[in-house]
Amino acid sequence: MKVLVAEDDERIADVLQSALGRSGFEVHCESDGEVAWYRADTEAFDAIILDLGLPQMDGLTVLKRWRRQGVETPVLILTARGQWEERVEGIEAGADDYVVKPFHALEIVARIRALIRRSKGVATPRIPFGKYELDMRSMQVTEDGRPMDLTPQEFRLIAYLLHNRGRTVSQLEITEHIYRQDFERESNAVEVLVARLRKRLGHEVVKTRRGFGYTLGDDY
């Protein structure tokens, strides 16, 4: 699950990033309102955490523009204590939930989970695929209930594929989502990783689309 955190206070952003990251979310932070707007306009996030007091373009404006352009991603807004007018405006502008600062990071995690669950119409922390099941909370894949020992990289790959069911994801996209930013592009690391994942879960789990990338197999 990919979450966008639009927050200019670096301390808060760090706390959110770490809390969400530990809970298995892929977190992307932006501190500038206009940049945040662009990103959610061009990339598919599963949820957005939006601070209303952002530089360049304030949160409310950003939110209104998203909704006007058809961005339906659930948005949780952060407001300062006592600013109830902001909350009202936020909800009217299309926010799905709000949290008042200061907050417990875990509360945010819980609410984001709930938002995503509602928006997808599914209980998301556990994703079944074939005879397997991926559990984002415990960061494990189980086969008929028995836990399988995937390596961290393997887990990230299958999680990413499962979260992008029905799409074909390119090697480049995989690289950018599960590797460091400065990662060597000409390497065949992704191919090797796919091979290793297949060795564990069966060859059909990941389907190759030559020249395009990879998808989940038809039965998953």
Add this chain to the structure above:
Amino acid sequence: MKVLVAEDDERIADVLQSALGRSGFEVHCESDGEVAWYRADTEAFDAIILDLGLPQMDGLTVLKRWRRQGVETPVLILTARGQWEERVEGIEAGADDYVVKPFHALEIVARIRALIRRSKGVATPRIPFGKYELDMRSMQVTEDGRPMDLTPQEFRLIAYLLHNRGRTVSQLEITEHIYRQDFERESNAVEVLVARLRKRLGHEVVKTRRGFGYTLGDDY
């Protein structure tokens, strides 16, 4: 889709070329401002990525000249972190979007996609045609929902035709948009490619206009 990358830093140019190339774009690089200006003035690109700090003729000048001469191709400018004056000037000079260095290559790809989508007036990344549907995001063509396995080149061709619905596109134009820069012009590769696409989607999908080029079939 043909994209011009005007960037003098060879490392950055390489990263962009590879990222865009893998995402199905036809990429042409120029490191010199004046040459870049000339190319976009004389050739039809679908989008341009422009570094503002170019030798010979700086990016802003290039951009202004294009706009003055009626070049309407969407332009995404690259600026160094913190140079917000540059961004403002760029937007005022007619840029459609900007990205701050350093950036994720995939972000550029997403934004270029969005720019092209907007400039062509195609609201959604999914374009239905007959019983088929083309999805630019997942890079797939589906028939009644079932995915078809087109090769990368076949996919680029049908995508280009769909983006130019109602027009007849010449073989030369196709060559310029979906092949490498240095591609041999006397080859009959386009004819072969059209034949292969027809074999997959049915003969009527692409109509030949002898002496002029190809269009989508009447029913599409």
Add this chain to the structure above:
DNA sequence: GATACTCTGTAAGCGTTCTGTCAGCTTGAA
């Protein structure tokens, strides 16, 4: 600390698929 083990990226070799080339054929316009 030494040793063994796991994880993960690199590199080389191989098979498969893709795609441009070519030669011969068909089609359509004048």
Add this chain to the structure above:
DNA sequence: TTCAAGCTGACAGAACGCTTACAGAGTATC
């Protein structure tokens, strides 16, 4: 009917992805 434009099938080189072996980094164990 003629002839250039376009079509088609065979082929071969290139591109792409898979596999395997290996090595360095990190971690656990004693």
